[in-house]
Amino acid sequence: MGKKIIVNIGTDGVSAISVVGTTGGTCLKMTEKLEQSLGNVNNVKLTDDYYVALENNAKIQEKQ
Amino acid sequence: MSHITQLALSLQNLECVKSAVTRMAGATLNGYKTIWLKGKSRKVLELQLPDFKLPLYIDINTGDVFNDNYNGQWGKLGVYNKFLQLYASEVAKEFAINNNYSYEEEELAGGKIRCTLSAIESIKDSMTSEGYNIG
Numbered sequence: 001m002g003k004k005i006i007v008n009i010g011t012d013g014v015s016a017i018s019v020v021g022t023t024g025g026t027c028l029k030m031t032e033k034l035e036q037s038l039g040n041v042n043n044v045k046l047t048d049d050y051y052v053a054l055e056n057n058a059k060i061q062e063k064q
Numbered sequence: 065m066s067h068i069t070q071l072a073l074s075l076q077n078l079e080c081v082k083s084a085v086t087r088m089a090g091a092t093l094n095g096y097k098t099i100w101l102k103g104k105s106r107k108v109l110e111l112q113l114p115d116f117k118l119p120l121y122i123d124i125n126t127g128d129v130f131n132d133n134y135n136g137q138w139g140k141l142g143v144y145n146k147f148l149q150l151y152a153s154e155v156a157k158e159f160a161i162n163n164n165y166s167y168e169e170e171e172l173a174g175g176k177i178r179c180t181l182s183a184i185e186s187i188k189d190s191m192t193s194e195g196y197n198i199g
Contacts, residue, residue: 001158002183003183004180004181004182004183005165005180005181006178006179006180006181007131007152007153007154007156007178007179007180007181008172008176008178009149009152009156009166009176009178009179010176010177011142011145011146011149011174011175011176012145012148013072013073013145013148013149013151014070014071014072015070015071015073015151015152016068016069016070016071017068017069017071018067018068018069019067021183021192026065026075027067027099027132031067031069033069033159033163034155034156034159035069035071037155037158037159038071038073038152038155039071039072039073039127040072040074041069041071041173042071042072042130043069043070043193044067044068044069044070045067045069046067047067047068047071053162056184059139
């Protein structure tokens with residue numbers, strides 16, 4: 001699946017940004033500039049995919 | 065999906081304010097004014113929204129919006145919120161153009177707007193794998 005940024009803008013103008021097609025810290029970097037352009041971050045919620053990517057990276061490093 | 069960020073808008077992009085005004089029927093920008101607000105002099109952009117008795121003032125430097133709709137009697141909050149939505153979608157569109165993403169926008173049931181920004185490289189990769197010659 002291709003990398004996508006989804007921006008859901010509520011009827012009160014409050015926005016929620018999420019990323020699909022990538023995992024781990026990469027997605028945080030993908031949205032950083034857009035977040036700065038839109039306004040002030042209220043809340044960041046890391047989902048299971050974020051932690052799966054971290055675990056996978058740790059396993060790769062253990063093998064090396 | 066690995067994270068969800070929630071944020072409140074700050075109106076600091078003049079071009080996106082202009083684009084949002086263009087998209088909202090009846091809204092006009094009346095240029096810059098210097099006004100006295102909250103104990104100090106501020107250079108602000110005057111925005112007139114449809115059916116609002118008083119104009120709104122936007123401080124582009126701070127992103128603050130000064131709006132007195134007298135609890136809805138001098139202008140509907142929904143109209144102001146619609147303007148904020150349009151502004152946010154214009155910011156997302158500008159980000160897409162400047163950062164090599166395609167941009168799609170759709171209005172969802174309940175009035176939410178969803179903007180989908182797809183990385184151009186990802187689109188090229190999928191087209192190539194499907195046999196398209198895209199040069």
